[in-house]
Every structure is written in C-alpha cells, then in structure tokens.
Amino acid sequence: MSIPNHIVHTLTQYLPLAQPSHIEIIQPLWNDYGYCVRCRLRSGRYVVVKVVALPTTLTHHPKGWTTKRSHARKCRSFEVEMNFYQHYALHTPLPQLPKPFTLKTLENGWLFALSDLKAEGFINTCTQITVAQSFGVLDWLAHFHGSFLHHSGEGLWPQGGYWHLSTRQDELKQTQSDPLKSAAGKLDELLATCPYQTIIHGDAKVANFCFTADFQQCAAVDFQYPGRAPGIVDVAYFIGSALTDKDQVVYWETCLDRYFSTLAQALSANFDEHQIKQIESAWRALYPIACADFHRFLSGWSPEHWKINQHLHEQTAFALAMLDQNQF
Numbered sequence: 173m174s175i176p177n178h179i180v181h182t183l184t185q186y187l188p189l190a191q192p193s194h195i196e197i198i199q200p201l202w203n204d205y206g207y208c209v210r211c212r213l214r215s216g217r218y219v220v221v222k223v224v225a226l227p228t229t230l231t232h233h234p235k236g237w238t239t240k241r242s243h244a245r246k247c248r249s250f251e252v253e254m255n256f257y258q259h260y261a262l263h264t265p266l267p268q269l270p271k272p273f274t275l276k277t278l279e280n281g282w283l284f285a286l287s288d289l290k291a292e293g294f295i296n297t298c299t300q301i302t303v304a305q306s307f308g309v310l311d312w313l314a315h316f317h318g319s320f321l322h323h324s325g326e327g328l329w330p331q332g333g334y335w336h337l338s339t340r341q342d343e344l345k346q347t348q349s350d351p352l353k354s355a356a357g358k359l360d361e362l363l364a365t366c367p368y369q370t371i372i373h374g375d376a377k378v379a380n381f382c383f384t385a386d387f388q389q390c391a392a393v394d395f396q397y398p399g400r401a402p403g404i405v406d407v408a409y410f411i412g413s414a415l416t417d418k419d420q421v422v423y424w425e426t427c428l429d430r431y432f433s434t435l436a437q438a439l440s441a442n443f444d445e446h447q448i449k450q451i452e453s454a455w456r457a458l459y460p461i462a463c464a465d466f467h468r469f470l471s472g473w474s475p476e477h478w479k480i481n482q483h484l485h486e487q488t489a490f491a492l493a494m495l496d497q498n499q500f
Contacts, residue, residue, distance in 0.1 A: 179207055179223050186276050186283055187221065188214045205246065206281060210288060218288040219273050224250050224281040245339050248329075249396035250282045255327035256395040257284060260371075267315040268294070268391035294382035294391045301378055301414050303423045305387040309410060310431040312390050313376060317403035318438025320371035321451070329399030331364055332372040333409075335469035336401075343472035351492055352468045359465040359491070362500055366458060368451045369400045376406040378414035404455040407431050408462035408487075412479050420483035428456060460494070463487035 180192050189195070194212040198220065201207060206224040213219060226247065257272040270286035298305075331338065337360040347353040373380070374397025381390045411420060411427055432452045439448050467488045470477045494500060 175207060175209065179209075179225065182223055182225070182278065182281075182283060183209070183211060183221060186274060187211060187219070187285055190214050190216075203246075210290075211285075218291050219285045220270065220288050220290075222282075222284040222286070224278075224283070226280050239342060241342060249334070252328050252398065253284065253396045254282055256398055257286070259327055260398070261395075263319065265315070266319055267312045268292075268389065269395075270391070270393060289382045289391045289393070292391075293384050294389075295385060296383040296387065297381075298378055298383070298414075300416065301383075301387070303415060303419055303426065305383070306378075306411070306414050306427060307430050308383065308388055308390040309376075309378065309381050309414065310407065310427060311434045312381070312392060313373070313403065313406050313410065314431050314434035315438045316373065316392075317370040317406070318435055321439065321443075322369065323371050323400075325371050325398075325400040328371065329374065329397060332374040332397060332399030332401040333405055334375050334397040335466060335473075336360065336363075337465075337468075340469055340472070343469060345472070347468060347472035348475045349468075349471045352464065352471050352488070355464070355492055355495055356468050358495055358500075359461055359468060362461050363402060363405060363458060363465060366402045366454055368402060368454050370403050371398050372401045372403060372406045374398045374401075374406070376410045376413075378410065402455050402458050402462070403435070404458050405462045405465075408459055409466060412463070412466065412481075412484060417481045417483065420481065421486070424459075424483060428459065432456070457500075460487040460491035461500075464491035 175195055175197060180195065183189060183195060184192055190212045196210040198208040198210055201224065204227055206222065208220065208222050210218055210220050254275060254277060257275055261269060261272055270289060272286055274283065274285035276283040337344065337356055344353065344356055373392060373395065375394055380394045381392055383390045407428065411424055415423065436448050439451070463484055464487060467480065467484050470480055
C-alpha cells in the first residue's frame with residue numbers, strides 16, 4: 173500500500189522528517205478518512221502520525237451508514253481528539269498513553285504526531301486476549317477513570333462513548349429489538365444521570381491497547397470519543413471486545429473484581445472508604461445497563477455482529493428485567 177502524495181506533502185510540511193522514504197503505513201483510518209503512519213524524524217526519533225484528510229465526497233460506509241450525520245459526528249470526534257491531546261494527555265498522574273509531539277488543525281483535516289509506543293516497549297496488539305492478560309487493561313481503565321472522577325470534561329464529548337443514544341438516532345430507528353428500542357431512553361438516562369461521572373476512553377476495545385511483551389502493562393490509543401460517563405461503560409465494552417464468548421460468561425465478575433480493586437487504590441488518595449464503596453456499588457449495578465445500551469446500538473447498526481453473544485444477551489435480559497421491575 174502506497175501513501176497518497178497529499179498525505180506525504182502534509183507530513184513533510186509540518187514535521188522535520190529524515191526523508192519522505194522513512195514513512196511506514198500502519199493502517200488507513202476508518203472509511204477513508206486518512207492514514208496512521210510511523211515516521212523517522214531528523215533527530216532519529218520515531219513518531220506515530222495520524223493524518224486526517226476529510227473526503228471530498230462521502231464514501232460508502234462498510235456497514236451502510238454513510239450520512240451527513242455520521243460525517244459530522246466523525247469530524248467532531250477529531251476535534252475532541254485534538255482537545256484531549258492538547259489539554260488532557262499531559263495530565264498527571266495518568267496511565268500510559270501517547271504524548272503529543274506536534275498537533276495541527278489543517279484546512280481540511282487534522283494532524284496528530286504522537287510518541288511511538290512501540291519504541292517505548294508496547295510492542296503487541298491483539299484482537300483477543302486471555303482473562304489474565306485483560307487485567308492490565310482493567311488496571312489502566314481504573315487509573316484513568318480514577319484520575320478524572322467528577323471532572324467537567326470541558327472540550328470533550330458531553331457524554332462519552334461512540335454509541336451513546338443522542339448521536340445514534342439513525343441506528344435507533346433500525347434497532348431490531350422492540351424491547352431494546354423501547355428501553356433505549358431509560359438505559360441512556362441511567363448512565364447519563366449516575367452521580368459518579370468520570371471521563372471515559374469511549375472506544376476501549378482491545379484493539380485500541382498496546383501491550384508489553386509479557387502483557388503485564390498496556391497503553392491506550394485512539395481518543396476520539398472521551399467524555400463524561402460512569403467508568404463501567406468502558407469496562408463493559410472492553411470485556412465484550414477482548415475475551416472469548418466462554419470467558420465472558422464465566423469470568424466477567426472476576427474482571428469486575430479486578431477493576432474495582434484497582435479503582436479503590438486509584439481513588440484512595442482523594443476519597444474515603446465509604447465514598448469508594450458507594451462508587452463501586454453504583455457502577456457495578458450499571459454493568460448490565462451498559463451492556464444493554466451497547467446491545468441497543470449494535471441491534472440497529474449491525475444486528476448480526478459477533479459481539480452480540482450469550483453474555484450480551486444475558487446481561488441485556490437482566491437489565492430489561494430490572495427496568496420492568498422498577499429496580500432503578
């Protein structure tokens with residue numbers, strides 16, 4: 173795969189490249205919105221660059237969702253990502269993530285030049301991991317959420333997560349499940365009005381984490397959808413993306429236990445034991461709600477998606493039963 177000339181021109185214009193030949197394609201961005209590349213600078217340092225070049229015409233979406241609404245959402249996501257790297261990425265303390273080198277808003281896109289996680293020892297990426305390997309990500313999420321509890325999230329999405337209801341009305345109309353369609357507003361309300369809001373990653377799938385060789389540590393990438401939400405939203409989405417169907421059914425509570433144990437440690441400097449237990453209780457109760465909310469999105473966006481599995485069905489059924497019994 174060769175890099176288009178206009179992308180090379182953008183890179184040479186804004187970065188002190190060793191030479192244009194030292195550009196390696198990592199992957200194209202979703203739906204032809206640009207490229208993610210690795211470049212060597214004159215200093216010898218490597219950076220990973222996400223170059224967003226907005227298409228002049230809307231191309232066909234892999235799932236059939238090519239609309240002006242989806243394009244506007246995507247553009248807003250890059251604005252949010254720019255704000256995140258400018259105002260949040262250097263926040264201390266934070267778990268490992270790329271640090272900004274050069275950030276530019278272009279005439280028809282954006283440029284994000286970031287530290288190369290691969291050069292920092294995060295050499296593995298995966299589409300599926302074991303329960304033990306998932307603990308590193310659960311720890312990362314706990315520390316990230318702990319850093320931003322009750323934060324206003326200025327400049328980010330008012331509600332974090334790429335599938336939340338207000339931005340997915342087209343998909344809601346196509347939702348295949350009448351019970352999920354009927355419950356959509358209540359599911360969203362329970363997540364949005366939880367008194368314990370933090371900043372979530374918003375797209376915490378396993379593919380957006382890089383791991384050390386022993387899988388004991390990880391770093392996160394792709395911050396297009398951070399915003400305020402209960403931390404359990406990230407956790408539910410991560411578990412559903414990372415583990416086998418069987419492991420999700422058997423070990424989801426083990427994963428929650430690990431996450432909340434680390435979260436308690438992350439919060440201990442600023443919250444007392446009673447407050448931490450209240451946060452855990454509220455977020456644990458919302459786990460099936462977060463699962464059902466994601467199921468609502470998938471049911472409209474891609475009803476045959478592989479993530480609609482036994483565990484998601486079980487958690488959705490539990491959430492809907494709780495709503496029917498007015499347990500929230």
